[in-house]
Amino acid sequence: MSTVISASGLTKQYGSKVALNNVSFEIQTGAPVALVGPNGAGKTTLFSLLCGYIFPSAGQLRILDSPAGSSDLFGKLTALPQDAQLDPRFSIIHQLTFYAQLQGLTKTKAKQESERVLELVGLSDVANQRPKDLSHGMRKRVTIAQALIGEPEIVMLDEATAGLDPIHAREVRELVSSLSEQTTFILSSHDLSELERLCGQVLHLDKGILSEHNARTQVGDAKHFITLQLAQEYPSVEQYLQQLPMVQRVYMSQSKEYVIEYVKSADAFDIELLKCCHQQGWQYRQLVNGHTLENQIFHKGH
C-alpha cells in the first residue's frame, strides 16, 4: 500500500466561517474511503480542495506527490462533483470523447474509451443523446462514467448514488467494488450502510473537524462488541442480555438495536447470543460483529 493523498493542517476559511479546521489525514491505495458527515460539515469543501477547485487557507495537500489541481494529476484523478452537469447542448458521446482527448487519447481511442465507460454504467444506448434528454438518474450515471475515463488512479464520487433508484444505486456500488482493485475511490454519501459495505477507512467530518473510523470489524481490539438488531421491540432485552456469561455491558443504541460488550473466551459468544434469542422467542434481523458505522460515528460517548 502506498500513500495517494496526504493532508496536513488543512484549513479553509470563508471570511470568518471556518469550513475546515486543521484537518490532517492520509489515504492509502486500496479499499474505498468514505467521507461522511452532516450537511454543512465540510465534505464538499474537502472534495473541492482535493480536486483543486478551491484553494486552502492554510496547510499542505499532496496527491500522488503533486499539489492538488496540478496538471500532473490529469488523467490520474477524476471526480464526480456534487451537482455538476455536462453541457446540455452536446451529445454525451461527444463530450466524453472530448474529455478523453484532453486526457491524451487519440480521437479513435477516446471514442472507444467513452463507449467503454458508458457500457460500465449501462448507458451505451443513450450515447448519442444530449444530457437534457435524460432522466436525473441517467444524467448522474453519465457523470459517473466521465469520472471513469482513462482508468484513473483516484476517483472521487460526491453523493454518487443520491437520486438513483435502488437497482442502479446497487449497480454503482458493485461497479465501485469491482474497480477498487485498480482505483482508489473516495466516496461521500449519507447512506452509512452503503459506505459500511464498500469502504475500509472512514473520514468523519463535523463542523470542519475530522475524525477517522474503521468501517471494518475491529478484530484484535481489547474490547469486543456485537451489535444485535431485533425485528421488533421486546420487553427487558437489556436485562436478559446482561445475564449472559461473558457480557460486560449492554446498551440500546437505537430502537430495536443493542450493543453488547463482552469478554472473549473459549466459548463462542455469538452462538450463546443466538441461543438466547431463540429461547426468548426474539426474532433478530441482523448480527454485526463489532459496531455499526452509524454507532461509531454517532454514539461516541459509549
Add this chain to the structure above:
Amino acid sequence: MHPKRLANIARFELVRLFLTKRGLLAVVAFAICWFLILRYPVGQAVSLLDSRNVADFVESIFGAAGLSQLLTWPEAELAVYWLIALYSFPCFCLFLCSDQTVGDKQRGTLRFLTLRATRAEIIFGRFLGQVLILAVLLLLTLFATLAMLSYRDPTLFASALSRISLLFAYLVVTVMPFIALMSFLNTFASSARLAIVFAILFFAGGNIILGLLSWQIPALDSLSVIFPGYQLDQMAGQNAGVLLSIGFPLVQALVLLILAERVFARSSI
C-alpha cells in the same frame, strides 16, 4: 500550456457554434443581418459613395481627410464593407463571445474540465476558439462581398482578392481585444448576460468617467488606450500604421488575456 489540449479546447468551441441548435441560430441571425448589409449598403456601394449626402455625412463623422483614401478604392463594395465590418464585428463579438466560461462555471461543467486541462489552457483555448469562429464568419462575409464585386466588375477580382486578405488580417486582429475583454469579464460575471452588461458599462460608463476626468486633468486622456477599439476611427480611413492597426490591439488582447488568466487561476469554481 499543452498545445494539444489548447487545440482541442479551441476546436470544441467551433463545434459549439456550428453543431448546436443555439449556435446555428446565431449563425442564421448573423447571415440574415449580413444578407441585408450586402444587399443594400454594399450592393449599392458605387452610388452610395458617389452621393453627396453620404459624403457629407461621412465627412461630419470622420473629418474631411478621414476617409479620402478609402473613397479612392476602385472596389467600392469593399470600402463600404470595411466601414461596416470594422464597427459591427467588434460589437457583434461582444454578444457572440459573452459565454466563454461563465455558463460552464454556473453549470459545474468547468469542474469536469479543470480535472483535464489547466485554467490557462481553458482561457486561452476558448479565446482561440472564439477567434477561429470570428475568422470563419469574417471570411464568409468577405467572400460574399468579393462575389458581389466580381459580378459588377470581373476585372477587379484580382486586386480585390489581395485587398481582402489584408482586410481579413486587420479585422481578425481588431476583434481580438474585444474577445479578450469578454474572456476577462467572464472570469467574474455570474452570467453571460451580466458579462454583456459589464462590457456596456465598461465602454459607456468608462468613456464618460474618463471624459470627465480628462476635462479636469487633460493628461488622463491618454488612458483611453485601455478601451478596445481605440484605433478604429483611424483604421476606418486607412490612416493608421501597422503598429496601431495590428500591434496595438494585439498588446491590448494579450494584457486582457493575462488579466483573465490571473483572475481565473485564483477564483473558486
